[in-house]
Every structure is written in structure tokens, then in C-alpha cells.
Amino acid sequence: MVAGEASGDLLASLLLQGMSQQGASVQAWGIGGEKMQQQAFQALWPSERLAVHGYSWEVFKRVAGLLRIRRTLGDQLLAVKPDVFVGVDAPDFNLGLEKRLRAGGVPTAHFVCPSIWAWRPERVETIRSAVDHVLCLFPFEPALLQNHGIAASFVGHPLANAIALHTDTQAARVALGLPLEAPVVALLPGSRSKEIDYLLPRFLLAAKALLAQHPTLQLILPSVAAQVPRVERLLQIHGMQAQVRLLAGQSHFALQACDTTLIASGTATLEAALFKKPMVISYAMHPISAMLMRRKQLQPWVGLPNILLREMAVPELLQDAATPEALAQSTHEWLQASLSRNAQWQALQEKLLGLHQSLQANTAEISAHAIQNLVAR
Known part of the structure; x- marks a missing residue:
């Protein structure tokens, strides 16, 4: 083996x-x-x-x-x-x-x-x-x-068995010391250096816009240990050290605790789907790399939840479309849907539950x- x-x-x-x-x-x-x-x-x-x-x-x-x-x-x-x-x-x-x-x-x-x-x-x-x-x-x-x-x-898929069909958001917030009633957005810009360099600045600018709309918003950002210095430097550059709570790992707790997540395309989007969380999927890379990837892309979706559901169930903002303004607007819309538990949110919950069951x-x-x-x- x-x-x-x-x-x-x-x-x-x-x-x-x-x-x-x-x-x-x-x-x-x-x-x-x-x-x-x-x-x-x-x-x-x-x-x-x-x-x-x-x-x-x-x-x-x-x-x-x-x-x-x-x-x-x-x-x-x-x-x-x-x-x-x-x-x-x-x-x-x-x-x-x-x-x-x-x-x-x-x-x-x-x-x-x-x-x-x-x-x-x-x-x-x-x-x-x-x-x-x-x-x-x-x-x-x-x-x-x-x-x-x-x-x-x-x-x-082992993750479908490792993550329960129904999880307790409040329990995760207690474990992380978050206010139970405040809105929570998880920022997951990826775990590789280039992902963080290309995505986290955009995510932080989007987070600033979200804070202007939701003054009580809690922002959490799980990071692998090797990337903590890089993440801390970017938080300092953007003046967001006090506004973003940096977590040592704990990505599953972060996804369980949040109302919605702004997330890099990859396996983490499947984890977010299994936690039944609305998400805005994003990715950015060097323009030449992006051009080569587009030529090889076979499907209209890049996020695993959308690929598995065969529809654009959650938004994907990639490369030039991943502007801080667009990221903030899409995240705001899903945050509003989550907080109100509206029909759009309920429909997504049903789809993600079915996806979860299909992978078990x-x-x-x-x-x-x-x-x-x-x-x-």
C-alpha cells in the first residue's frame, strides 16, 4: 500500500x-x-x-x-x-x-x-x-x-460518517466561546500559502464590508499551525486583528458554529455541505494558471457541493469575479437567509441533507x- x-x-x-x-x-x-x-x-x-x-x-x-x-x-x-x-x-x-x-x-x-x-x-x-x-x-x-x-x-465518503447528519450549532459556539445570538461567518481561505495570499486579502476586505452591515458579526478563521504567521501578518496589514478570531485548526468547530461561510474551493466545501452550511465558494490564482485550468475544466461548477448536486446550489466567485464587493454581497445574502431561515435556506438544507445521505x-x-x-x- x-x-x-x-x-x-x-x-x-x-x-x-x-x-x-x-x-x-x-x-x-x-x-x-x-x-x-x-x-x-x-x-x-x-x-x-x-x-x-x-x-x-x-x-x-x-x-x-x-x-x-x-x-x-x-x-x-x-x-x-x-x-x-x-x-x-x-x-x-x-x-x-x-x-x-x-x-x-x-x-x-x-x-x-x-x-x-x-x-x-x-x-x-x-x-x-x-x-x-x-x-x-x-x-x-x-x-x-x-x-x-x-x-x-x-x-x-468517510467524512459523511464522521460528521453527523444533524449537528448542534449552539454547542459549537459554546465550545469556541462565541455569543449564542450573534451572527457568525467563518472565513476559510485554504491551507496552502498561495491560496492564503490570493484569497485572504479579498476575504478580509469583504469581511470589513459585512461588519458595516452587521455590527455584531463574529468572524472566525481556522488556520493550520504552519500558516498562522502568514495569516496573522495579513490580519495586521488589513487592521483586522481585533475583528477576526483566529482559531488553531478547529475547522469543523468553525463550520458547525457559523451561520454561513466564505470558503476556498476544495474539500472544505464538502465539509461545509455536510454541516449544512450556506457558503460562498471562491478561488483565485495566478492568471496564467487560471487560464490553463479553464481550458481543462469539464464541468460548469468547481465546488464539490455544486458538482454533486449537479446545479449551482451555492454561488461560485472565481478569479476576476472574486472581488471583495461581490464576495461581501453574496455572503450577506446567505447570512440574511440563514438568520431568517427563509425558503431559500430551507431548500438548501434539504438538498445538503440528501447529499449527505447519498455519501454514507x-x-x-x-x-x-x-x-x-x-x-x-
Whole structure:
């Protein structure tokens, strides 16, 4: 098994847990994290070694090291011929390794369907040549893959089980020390440096406009530890240190406590949807990168809630459209809807509840069963 980052570690650990619960005697080894090791996984390298972001000389040196690891691991696997190889997410690392192993007679599975439905559709050819079976987090993905001759199973999304169908907003506010009756907006500009640089200044200017309309508004901003200095510097530059409450992590508490959220496109939008929160989705990047992404974009939506619901259920303000004025206006409209619990808010609640239920499944059991079937074949 090879799992990258914390999300892959969690998914792989659920698979190993499911195998154990079904009475299978499993020896599992490769690249993984703490949760996998708690399931008796032998990590030859930690999953953090697969995390590479950005473009720099240091990153290119890291990539060279990763290629050496992939080659070494591939040699070992082809020598011992395991019953199955499972690559968990990290497609840039895993698909090439899977292709080599499959050609060498090792059955391969890939856990998390690469988002060929959103961009980079050419990857479907790579998946077909590299993978015997794909374990999918979203219910529409197996049919899409099967149309291209790729076997796949829907195993549910772990977040849909980790987050309750109905959560207590008041309890989260008590836990965070927020006023129970005041309106609350959560700012989630992303966790990567470039996301924060491009989005947080816009979010803070929008927040200033919102404060003018809602003087009692509470603004909360969860941040990963590595980005706290960058976030604090931007808060100081915009004179918002006193107006924005910076949280150490606690993004789930922030989403549970808020009335609405101004949020960067990504997995966090799915988390917001599972907490049934109205949101304004935004993203911005270097203009050249944005142009290249638009050329590869396959759907009219970029936010996961809209993609899964197949409609523009919540607004998306991207690139040039992500002006502070537009962000403030859209967030104000959803905040008003949340506070009044109007028909628009109620309709969104019903849609998000249905989305949540559609993603629920026993991931550990279903994924383990799919792998056992692959091995048996």
C-alpha cells in the first residue's frame, strides 16, 4: 500500500480495519502514516514523504527523491509479488507505480478516483492501463469509469460518517466561546500559502464590508499551525486583528458554529455541505494558471457541493469575479437567509441533507470486500 497525506492515511486505515473485521489475515507494508500503523501496517517510508506543493528548486529536489523511492519500492514489490497493491490517492506517484506493477503481474487497486470528471480527462487512459479496480468516494464515479472499461465500486465518503447528519450549532459556539445570538461567518481561505495570499486579502476586505452591515458579526478563521504567521501578518496589514478570531485548526468547530461561510474551493466545501452550511465558494490564482485550468475544466461548477448536486446550489466567485464587493454581497445574502431561515435556506438544507445521505456507506467493510474479490479473481 502507498498512501499520501493524512486523508490517504485515514482511508487506508479504514480498508485495513475492514479486512481485520472480516477475519482476513493481512500483512500490509509500503508507505503510510500513523493510522495505518495502528492497524499493524509496516511503513518503510512515512506518508509525509509524498507531500510536495508548489514550484521551486527544493520541490524539484524532493521530486527526484520521490522517483527514487518509487523505483526502489517497485523493485521490491515485483521481487516478492504481493497478492495486491493498493495505491491510496496520490495519483502522480501511484498511477505510474501501479502501471509498472500491473504489467509485472501484480493486481492493482486505486483508492479515490482521480477527478477526471472535473479536469485532466486524459488521465482515464492511464487509469485503464494501470488499475484493475478503483474504489470511489462519490456515487456517480463507478458508472463513469465503467463507461471507459474500468471496474469500480462506490465505498462511501468517510467524512459523511464522521460528521453527523444533524449537528448542534449552539454547542459549537459554546465550545469556541462565541455569543449564542450573534451572527457568525467563518472565513476559510485554504491551507496552502498561495491560496492564503490570493484569497485572504479579498476575504478580509469583504469581511470589513459585512461588519458595516452587521455590527455584531463574529468572524472566525481556522488556520493550520504552519500558516498562522502568514495569516496573522495579513490580519495586521488589513487592521483586522481585533475583528477576526483566529482559531488553531478547529475547522469543523468553525463550520458547525457559523451561520454561513466564505470558503476556498476544495474539500472544505464538502465539509461545509455536510454541516449544512450556506457558503460562498471562491478561488483565485495566478492568471496564467487560471487560464490553463479553464481550458481543462469539464464541468460548469468547481465546488464539490455544486458538482454533486449537479446545479449551482451555492454561488461560485472565481478569479476576476472574486472581488471583495461581490464576495461581501453574496455572503450577506446567505447570512440574511440563514438568520431568517427563509425558503431559500430551507431548500438548501434539504438538498445538503440528501447529499449527505447519498455519501454514507460502510467504507471499511465495502472497500475490504472489493479488495478481497480482486485478490480472489
